[in-house]
Amino acid sequence: MNTPAALTLEAPAEHPFAPFVRILGKGKRGARNLTREEAREAMGMLLEDKVEDTQLGAFLMLLRHKEESAEEMAGFTEAVRERLTAPAIQVDIDWPTYAGKKRHLPWYLLAAKCLAQNGVRIFMHGGGAHTAGRLYSEQLLDALAIPLCRNWQSVNEALDTGNLAFMPLQDWAPHLQRMIDLRNTLGLRSPIHSLARILNPLGARCGLQSIFHPGYQSVHREASSLLGDNSIVIKGDGGEVEINPDTLSHLYGTTAGVGWDEEWPALSARRHVKPASLQPEHLLALWRGEVEDSYPQLALLSTMALALRGLGTPREQAFEQAQRFWDNRDTSI
Template sequence: MTFTHHEQTPYPEHPFAEIIRILGKGKKGSRPLTQDEAYLAMNMILTDQVLPVQLGAFLMLMRVKEETPEELAGFALAARESFDIADNAVKVDLDWSSYAGKRRHLPWFLLSALLLAENGITVFMHGASGHSADRLYTENMLGYLGIQCANSIKEAKRQLEQQHFSYLSLEYFCPKLHEIIELRPILGLRSPVHTLVRLLNPFNAEHSIQGIFHPGYRPVHQQAAALLNQPHMAVLKGEGGETERNPDMECLVQSVHNGELSDENWPALFPRRHVKPEILDPEQLALIWQGKLEDEFAEASIIGTAAIALKLLGKAETQEQAQQLASEYWLRRDKQKYAGV
């Protein structure tokens, strides 16, 4: 009996395997991706050229080593190319990301954003609701202020033109990234996408403001914004990871203005810390806006957050001027607006 030897055809390597190898080739052999490699990797992910097992490996390798500014810039460029926004362009003054959710305090930053909008500053907010049952996410909170979330780029544009404010969930302008964020309860960890989404700036606003939870990410966001040629951007360690100044603590704001990086400390507004509320009642958002409820922590948080945004926007030259202007906005707000539902 004779046996015919069949040569086995080698299985061709998947193009994305090289990306995984760069990130995972041991302590000495691995390295970060260049900005171009990061762009290529995210482009392949967003155009479904990556197998699920490869995506999982990529996300966790990135999570263990943590993202560099170059990687984030490459990811953001690829993501921005995937948005179908050109025909719906609208001038946005301030891009505001909201992905963390609040746990210890109510989302007072929503009233900061609405305060700016009421004074003619167009604010586009984007975010996603998460899987943490103990967190309050923006898209679930806006209804308490009588505001409907947009469900398309077109509707967001209409809201921005009519009321200077709109919130749009990530799933409506980059569904693939939204899918990846939804993997968190499966993988058990956040992924680089949680960092990336804060840099997306879908309407290409000249000013962008971001909140992070881990202080180490603050300079990474700042440097990534510079690589992306973002004209004006500010990032702060926000209360709960949202873009919200905690008035009980000193707040370091790291900015980019036309390529120049700068750091600025904003002082605590109270000598002692407040006790956090035992229960979070979202209905208080409307009551505080309408002046039916007084809360010094809430008001200081709202005004203080708006002040940082106003200085970023160039509406004030100093912290004191920004704080004064935000206070004036607050005192003369239309208390009939955002009355809740």
């Protein structure tokens, strides 16, 4: 009678990315933040397609639930920057635009356009229309004659010609764009929406960041400090880099890694009534001087002042300079 052969059981090897998921998801007592080095390594694996889709989703949502730390943001940023192939392009302001607007038009676009007319070199980037019901920068570039660039050479040429360029995230960090696009699959925004704001891929003199959710502004400022960057973080209108003139604005700044704070008072005694609908034609009308409108003019002037503040101009002088720029703008498109 033949004796059945003994079964040989061998446990499968653990996936190299599994430890990072375990660190974040080991329960209330066992879970912890990633160190800066762990965050750099984990993001490196994500960018090099060395993870399974299930791991990607789990990792992003565990981070979202926990809320990312400054050390994690710094490590993620370093991993992205190490893999960028961007050439050396001189930029004054890095201007991320990822949130989209739903209450007011994107007046920051006019602010950037006016600054560019006055010699401020601005690199804008965004992640597409990922959430329904919002108006995104990409949808208005053509109407406002803001160059849409699909490679770094075009960015350099646009900056040299008119000091303003917009490049979609998908063209310089496609892996991050893919993670952002998971928003409608996962049901929540992931930390990549925040990460894109801190990247400053061309090493601009100052990176402007808008973080809407309370508490995250100081985390972003701390991450910029760890990276040794110059930046200003605000709670901008709708999550975009745009000062809301109806409320007090707190600036979370960092210069050469040293943090500072500044509060700007509201510019209007009363809150403005938000428009019933967003009409992009109103952007053009205001730029051309065909209409006057208190809210957008205050919003774009203070946003211009914010950028000038980031370049080292004191607040009062920044507002005076912004007003001169606006009064003397070339109103043609």
